[in-house]
Amino acid sequence: MIKEVDLNSDMGENFGAWIMGDNIDNDIMPFISSANIATGFHAGDPNVMRKTVEMAKYHGVEIGVHPGYRDLVGFGRRHVNMQPDELVNDIVYQLGALREFALLYQLPLQHIKPHGALYMHLANDDAAAQLFVNTLHELAPALLLYCMHNSAVWRAAKQVQHPVICEFYADRDYDLSGSIVFTRRTDALDPEQVAQKVLRACQEGKVRTVEGEDIPIFFESICIHSDTPGALSLLKAVRELLIISSIQIKAPGKTNRFF
Template sequence: MQVVDLNSDMGEGLGPWTIGDGVDEQIMPLISAANIATGFHAGDPSTMNDTVEMAGRHGVAIGAHPGFRDLIGFGRRHIHASAHELVNDIIYQIGALREIAAMNNLPLHHVKPHGALYMHIARDEEIAALFIQQLHRLAPELILYAMHGSVIHRLALEAGHPVVCEFYADREYDNNGSIVFIRRVTQLDPQQIADKVLKACTEGVVTTVEGNDIPVQFDSVCIHSDSPGALALVQATRQRLEAAGITIRAPQTRLLPPDNSWKNEVFNG
């Protein structure tokens, strides 16, 4: 792998409340794509605008990070609602950030669902199909960030919609290739995380919690900004990748002319 995207969740404060002590300002120059909270799990219009402006100053690709309508639970609690209601919520949030980006003369680059919504849309066929249908109709150029092998990943490929798969630097994997989600992430060793990412990029494998190496396929590395010591994790990872000659760059899209055989391509060239 010669080129990889490095993404992180940004703008996850609310009003006067922020995550960390200026951590967004410190992380933003180090990443290539920012997933900006769109108001349902975190964020508000002014925070969204400030984060978009910051991304623009550093040349970072801007992505919508829609979540369940769950400010109290930070979008990590499952909300039981119909597929139509949830897709309406997602499109609403994407539209909000797209207009704020347009106000700053910046394009919206991607969409990455947040937290429990990310997991729900990764495995629920009904919402995944409806979301891809609407996203592809409204914004066929908007890249979807997803988990490799998930339902939403498969449906995006079938629809010819641009999709980028992620590798989670600050999460563990099991032998099935699934993320081992824990309620509270502990402090992680930056050098160990950097080694893990470099191994995934150069060898295409990750060591599971059971101690086995399994293959991983991805185009982007995710480090969550609310992980303890996130700045050190991002710094160490970027330094290790650059030292290995790996370029950090947001994925680009190429939209082909629409006809019965067209499709979108995602490429890092």
């Protein structure tokens, strides 16, 4: 049974005059322990990035890089056909951008978590995952890598002993392979059902799949997407039930559980 868990969400995903989701980053931030900050390719811009870093510092939330495909129109949820070196160069570019804004506020970067279709690509493509991890390990060997357990990127990280944090997706479905069922749009979910799903995962290490069977799940962090309809209600319900159940919400960068 898990006694301590991270709660992460994607932040800073507005862009110029365009608003993503319910535009409630400031409301969500106090309920999470780690923020994945968009870096301008799938969402976000320099003004939004700086504001989000400042907001995270105010609330004492750890920050991470949330790089995506160069796909503002599709919000990074469409696959972009790229060579592994091109893909990794785009990630390095986005890492550097957020690292400078973090430096302005004297904040360390805790983690990196690829976004959307890029996350799924790195979970399944061995060549891209290996090059990404090798490059990341050279640039920032202590930067926690958020990923799915037993994915291609997880295996690549284990080979070079790069620190990983495995995730559980509270607002996504799983299939029998242990992968999340990728979707470009999520309908509103029942907060109590989501909270109970999370609690069961923490207490029993199991999740019910879309096929109706249970599978084991391994994780140190729980993700709830900020653009899921009713995300704030989901976060409140999950956090409240975990705390009532004596499960502490804590960023992994503030613990010794890196591997």
